[in-house]
Amino acid sequence: MDSRTKGKTVMEVGGDGVAVITLINPPVNSLSFDVLYNLKSNYEEALSRNDVKAIVITGAKGRFSGGFDISGFGEMQKGNVKEPKAGYISIDIITDLLEAARKPSVAAIDGLALGGGLELAMACHARISAPAAQLGLPELQLGVIPGFGGTQRLPRLVGLTKALEMILTSKPVKAEEGHSLGLIDAVVPPAELVTTARRWALDIVGRRKPWVSSVSKTDKLPPLGEAREILTFAKAQTLKRAPNMKHPLMCLDAIEVGIVSGPRAGLEKEAEVASQVVKLDTTKGLIHVFFSQRGTAKVPGVTDRGLVPRKIKKVAIIGGGLMGSGIATALILSNYPVILKEVNEKFLEAGIGRVKANLQSRVRKGSMSQEKFEKTMSLLKGSLDYESFRDVDMVIEAVIENISLKQQIFADLEKYCPQHCILASNTSTIDLNKIGERTKSQDRIVGAHFFSPAHIMPLLEIVRTNHTSAQVIVDLLDVGKKIKKTPVVVGNCTGFAVNRMFFPYTQAAMFLVECGADPYLIDRAISKFGMPMGPFRLCDLVGFGVAIATATQFIENFSERTYKSMIIPLMQEDKRAGEATRKGFYLYDDKRKAKPDPELKKYIEKARSISGVKLDPKLANLSEKDIIEMTFFPVVNEACRVFAEGIAVKAADLDIAGIMGMGFPPYRGGIMFWADSIGSKYIYSRLDEWSKAYGDFFKPCAFLAERGSKGVPLSAPVKQASSRL
Numbered sequence: 001m002d003s004r005t006k007g008k009t010v011m012e013v014g015g016d017g018v019a020v021i022t023l024i025n026p027p028v029n030s031l032s033f034d035v036l037y038n039l040k041s042n043y044e045e046a047l048s049r050n051d052v053k054a055i056v057i058t059g060a061k062g063r064f065s066g067g068f069d070i071s072g073f074g075e076m077q078k079g080n081v082k083e084p085k086a087g088y089i090s091i092d093i094i095t096d097l098l099e100a101a102r103k104p105s106v107a108a109i110d111g112l113a114l115g116g117g118l119e120l121a122m123a124c125h126a127r128i129s130a131p132a133a134q135l136g137l138p139e140l141q142l143g144v145i146p147g148f149g150g151t152q153r154l155p156r157l158v159g160l161t162k163a164l165e166m167i168l169t170s171k172p173v174k175a176e177e178g179h180s181l182g183l184i185d186a187v188v189p190p191a192e193l194v195t196t197a198r199r200w201a202l203d204i205v206g207r208r209k210p211w212v213s214s215v216s217k218t219d220k221l222p223p224l225g226e227a228r229e230i231l232t233f234a235k236a237q238t239l240k241r242a243p244n245m246k247h248p249l250m251c252l253d254a255i256e257v258g259i260v261s262g263p264r265a266g267l268e269k270e271a272e273v274a275s276q277v278v279k280l281d282t283t284k285g286l287i288h289v290f291f292s293q294r295g296t297a298k299v300p301g302v303t304d305r306g307l308v309p310r311k312i313k314k315v316a317i318i319g320g321g322l323m324g325s326g327i328a329t330a331l332i333l334s335n336y337p338v339i340l341k342e343v344n345e346k347f348l349e350a351g352i353g354r355v356k357a358n359l360q361s362r363v364r365k366g367s368m369s370q371e372k373f374e375k376t377m378s379l380l381k382g383s384l385d386y387e388s389f390r391d392v393d394m395v396i397e398a399v400i401e402n403i404s405l406k407q408q409i410f411a412d413l414e415k416y417c418p419q420h421c422i423l424a425s426n427t428s429t430i431d432l433n434k435i436g437e438r439t440k441s442q443d444r445i446v447g448a449h450f451f452s453p454a455h456i457m458p459l460l461e462i463v464r465t466n467h468t469s470a471q472v473i474v475d476l477l478d479v480g481k482k483i484k485k486t487p488v489v490v491g492n493c494t495g496f497a498v499n500r501m502f503f504p505y506t507q508a509a510m511f512l513v514e515c516g517a518d519p520y521l522i523d524r525a526i527s528k529f530g531m532p533m534g535p536f537r538l539c540d541l542v543g544f545g546v547a548i549a550t551a552t553q554f555i556e557n558f559s560e561r562t563y564k565s566m567i568i569p570l571m572q573e574d575k576r577a578g579e580a581t582r583k584g585f586y587l588y589d590d591k592r593k594a595k596p597d598p599e600l601k602k603y604i605e606k607a608r609s610i611s612g613v614k615l616d617p618k619l620a621n622l623s624e625k626d627i628i629e630m631t632f633f634p635v636v637n638e639a640c641r642v643f644a645e646g647i648a649v650k651a652a653d654l655d656i657a658g659i660m661g662m663g664f665p666p667y668r669g670g671i672m673f674w675a676d677s678i679g680s681k682y683i684y685s686r687l688d689e690w691s692k693a694y695g696d697f698f699k700p701c702a703f704l705a706e707r708g709s710k711g712v713p714l715s716a717p718v719k720q721a722s723s724r725l
C-alpha cells in the first residue's frame with residue numbers, strides 16, 4: 001500500500017459482468033477518506049464500462065468494514081484534514097452515485113459491518129451475509145451519529161422501533177437476526193458469500209430479484225402519528241439516561257425529519273448534525289476513550305519486544321471470599337479451569353456457593369442456559385491444600401489484606417507451584433515487594449488487581465514491580481483480554497492507580513461536610529456531573545469497614561496530604577456501617593432505596609468538634625461547579641503525582657483506569673483529559689488558593705505547579721527518569 005495513503009479499494013471485473021470492489025484498510029477495513037474516494041472512482045469506472053452489468057462490494061480478509069475511520073474524527077477536530085462539504089459522502093457518493101446508479105449493487109458481508117460499513121451496505125440494493133457477521137450502528141457510543149445515511153435507511157429496513165433500539169444502544173445484531181429483521185437478504189457460508197452476491201446482483205439485473213432502494217422504502221415505517229409518539233418517548237428516555245450529552249437527541253432529530261419530511265430532507269439534516277457533533281466536547285472525550293482503551297495494552301519496553309503470551313491452561317485462586325469467588329467466576333466464564341483453595345470445608349463450600357450464585361443470576365436473567373451453567377461450573381474444583389497446584393500456570397491470591405499471611409502464602413506457592421507459574425496477588429494496597437519478600441521468585445510476582453464485583457467490573461490493574469518480568473506482564477495482558485477486561489499496567493505504590501488517584505475525592509467531600517456543606521447536595525452535584533453516584537452513597541455501598549481500611553493506608557503513607565475525618569469511624573461505633581446495615585450516610589429500605597437521614601447531623605457535628613474544623617459559610621454554600629472542582633481537582637493533583645512518578649506510562653492510561661474503575665464519565669474523556677479541557681493553569685490556581693486557605697490537603701504537587709504555571713497540558717508525556725515501570 002502506498003505509505004502516504006490510508007487504505008484503498010480494488011476492483012476486479014469478472015467474465016460474468018460483475019465488478020467486485022474490495023475495501024482494503026487493515027485491520028478492520030475502516031472507511032478512511034482514501035478508501036471512500038477510491039470507492040467513488042471505482043464506482044464511476046464500473047458505471048461507465050460496457051462490460052460491467054452489476055457491482056458487488058466486499059471487504060478484504062473476512063471483514064466487510066468497521067465503519068468510518070475514527071482517527072479521521074480526531075484529525076477533523078484538530079483541523080488537520082479539510083472536511084468535505086456536509087453530505088458529500090452520504091448524499092453525493094453513497095446516495096446519488098451508488099444507490100441511484102443504473103447498475104445494481106450487492107454487499108457481501110463477512111465478519112462485521114459496523115457504522116459507516118453497515119451504512120454503505122444498506123445503500124446497496126441487496127445484502128448477503130455470512131452467519132457470524134455483526135451488523136450495527138454503534139456511532140452514538142463514540143459521540144457521533146450515523147452519518148452515511150444510517151438514520152434514514154435503518155428505520156426503513158427494520159422499522160422505527162428496532163432501528164431506535166439498535167442506534168440508541170449501539171448494540172449490533174448477528175446475521176440471522178438481521179435476516180429476520182429485513183436488514184439482510186440471505187445468510188450463506190463465508191465460502192459462498194461472493195459467489196452468491198454476484199449471482200444475486202445478476203438476478204437483479206435480470207429482474208429475478210427485486211431492485212430495492214432502501215432510502216425510498218416506506219412499508220416498514222409506522223403511520224406519522226405513531227412515529228411521532230415513538231420518537232417523543234425515545235427522546236424523553238434519552239434525556240433521562242444521558243442528560244449531559246447532546247448528540248443522541250440530535251440523532252433523533254435527524255431520524256424525525258426523515259420520517260416527517262421525507263428521506264432527502266432527512267439525509268440533509270443528518271449531514272448537518274453529523275458535522276456539528278464532531279465538534280462537541282463530549283465527542284472529543286469519547287473518541288479519546290476509544291483509542292486510549294485500545295492503547296492500554298501497548299506498554300513500551302514490554303509489548304514491543306516480540307514476546308508471545310504463554311498458554312495459561314489452569315489457574316488456582318486462593319481465597320473464596322467476595323473477590324476470590326468473583327475472579328473465579330470471571331475465569332471459568334472464559335473457559336479457564338480453576339482450582340479454588342480455602343482453609344476449611346465450610347469456607348470452601350461458601351466460596352463455591354458464591355461462584356454458583358454469580359452464574360445462577362445469569363441463568364435467572366436468561367443470559368445463560370442451564371446446560372452452559374453446568375458446563376461452566378464443571379471447570380471449578382475446590383481444594384484445601386496445595387497438592388493440586390503442581391500443574392497450575394497461574395495463581396491469584398485473594399485473601400484478606402494481611403502482610404504476614406500473604407508472605408506465608410507466597411513462600412508456600414514457591415514450594416508447590418511449577419517454576420514457570422505466575423504468582424499474582426489481588427491486593428489493593430500492600431507493597432508487592434513485601435509480599436514476595438520470603439521468596440526468590442520476584443520476577444514472576446505481579447499484581448492482578450480486580451475491582452468488585454470482579455466478574456462484572458471491566459478493569460484489571462496489572463501491577464508491576466521493578467523485578468516483574470516482561471513475559472509475565474505479556475501473559476497477564478493476554479489473560480485479561482481473554483476474560484474481557486481492560487488491562488492497565490501500573491507501577492507498584494500504595495493504592496496503585498485507581499484507589500490512589502481517588503482517595504482525595506472522598507476525603508475532600510468529608511472536609512466540605514465538616515465545614516458545613518450538605519452531603520446530599522454534594523452527592524447530587526456529583527451525580528449530575530456524571531458519576532454513577534456521589535462519594536457518600538459510594539461509601540455506603542462499599543461498606544465502612546473497607547472504607548476505613550483503605551483510608552488508613554493513605555493516612556499512613558501520605559499523611560501530609562490526607563484529610564482524616566472521624567465521620568465514618570463515629571458512625572461505625574454506632575453500628576452504622578453503610579448499606580449492608582441499612583444505615584450509613586443514608587437510610588435504606590427493603591428495596592435498597594436510599595433516603596437522607598436527619599440523624600447524620602449528629603455525627604458530622606461530633607466529627608467537627610474532634611477535628612477542630614470551623615463552620616465556613618462560604619464552603620457550606622458552594623455552587624455545583626465549586627463542589628465539582630473542590631472534590632475533583634484534588635484527584636487531578638494526585639493523578640499528576642501518579643503520572644510524574646511513572647506509576648502510569650501514559651496519562652491516557654489514568655483516564656481509562658478512572659473511567660473503568662470509578663465510573664468517571666467517559667464522555668469527559670477521563671480525569672487527565674478532563675483536566676486538560678479545563679486547563680492546567682486554572683486548576684493550579686484554584687488548588688493554590690485553597691491550600692493557602694484550608695491547608696496542605698489541597699497543595700498542588702510540584703508537577704502540577706510546574707505545568708500549571710506555564711499552562712502546559714497535564715497529559716503531555718513525562719521524561720521518565722523515575723519511572724516505576
Ligand SMILES: C[C@H](O)CC(=O)SCCNC(=O)CCNC(=O)[C@H](O)C(C)(C)COP(=O)(O)OP(=O)(O)OC[C@H]1O[C@@H](n2cnc3c(N)ncnc32)[C@H](O)[C@@H]1OP(=O)(O)O
Pocket residue numbers: 027028030031066067068069070071112114115116117119138139142144145146147148150291294295
Ligand atoms: C459516518 C459514520 O456513521 C461514522 C462511523 O462509522 S464511526 C465508526 C463506527 N464504528 C465503530 O464504532 C466500530 C469501532 N470498532 C470496534 O468496535 C472494534 O474495533 C471492532 C468490533 C471493529 C473490532 O474489535 P477487535 O477485533 O476487538 O479489535 P480492536 O482492538 O477493537 O481494533 C483493532 C484495531 O482497529 C482499530 N479500529 C477499529 N475500528 C476502527 C475504526 N472504525 N476506525 C479506525 N480504527 C479502527 C482499533 O483502533 C485497533 O487499532 P490498534 O490495533 O492500532 O489498537
